Amino acid sequence: MKNDEILRALNYRYACKSFDSNKKINDEDLKLILESGRLSPSSIGIEPWEFLVISNDELKNELANFAPGGKKQIPTCSHLVILLNRNANDLKADSEYLNELFNEDKHLPKEVSELLLKMIKDVNDNRFKNDEKEINHYSREQTYIALGTMLTTSSLLKVDSCVIGGYNAEAVTKLLSDRNILDTNHFNISCMLALGYRNENPAPKTRRTFEEVVKFIK
Template sequence: MGTLKTNETNAEVKKEILSAFEFRHATKEFDSSRKISDEDFQFILETGRLSPSSFGFEPWRFVVVQNPELREKLRLHAWGAQKQLPTASHFVLILSRQPKDLAADSSFIGGMMRDVQQLPPAVAEGKQKVYDTFLNDDFGLRGNERAQFEWGARQTYLALGNMMTSAALIGIDSCPIEGFDKEKIEQTLEAEGILDREHFGIACMVAFGYRIHEPRGKTRQTADQVIQWV
């Protein structure tokens, strides 16, 4: 009986999760009169903070932009967020660490292993060597700073996906955004005293709120087209 109950519960959970994926769409314009509660948005942020990252080094920072004047300044250089920036309840810039911070011998990586992961010195030393080999030999990132930054940015997309899914599970809409001038956005944030470009660059943006228009039906390739069993 216990197993049957578990199976029934699992089926309900799976149905709920798939329903959230069907619900989620890239919302282009939000109902500006509706605001996400503090409790709900803290939940969304927490799912980002708890997300996995390569080697557990968490190369991200989440900047929540609620200031209307700053949003308008960003809109000048974010062609993909023209409707989202003025109407979203919450707007998040996801930053990624710069290559200097992601180097195996950086103070950031050392601090993560020592202070956050609380690894014994010998274990940290071994992990540092494995990580250095991974970056420079396995992934061939040595000497390519743009590729190193993009590798860090890929980690931030794990947090991005988890935040959008968790939002959908509680009926909140979202839209991931890459349509912006990276250089000009970073210059704007630096001028505002928000971004230290020596340590961070922008990876992506994401808007949260409540839809004002119902979306068209979801379109996706079939499972046979995207899944290969070998």
């Protein structure tokens, strides 16, 4: 892919406020977007995310009731991705999740796994003082890396998107946990991503200039 093709795709992306509800993302493109999130980097390789992919119209409409920032986008989008981040219990060095991740999923040598778990313990003890709120915040930060990757992949595929952060977290959590979709023992809701195809003509993208944003230090 050439440089100008990438720039065109990045300029194509905008925060879509109205989707064509009759136009759905095909399975191949949807999987590629989600794979790009799955393959994203994370601090110490902890991969503290899962993605709920919702296409059920009834559930989308219910969720929209608790999301003032997504009242138009959620009901009309093709798919709503809810990014989850693992909570502090799963990010302790002795947690079942981290030990399975390093030893069974990643198949790391024992000495490497032990080193990474020691690093995580040091971070939790010294940086976060084992404060669960701080650890949860750290976990949530990682999901935004995956979110950014999915946004870029979507734009390359000419799939429109809108990040939704304006929602009642308590109400959405209750709705999803009551339906046995969200396990609150392990996950918190990080943010939402509406995906689909635009049903509007956006204004041209405007940004600060390259020179204003980028400073080269030689």
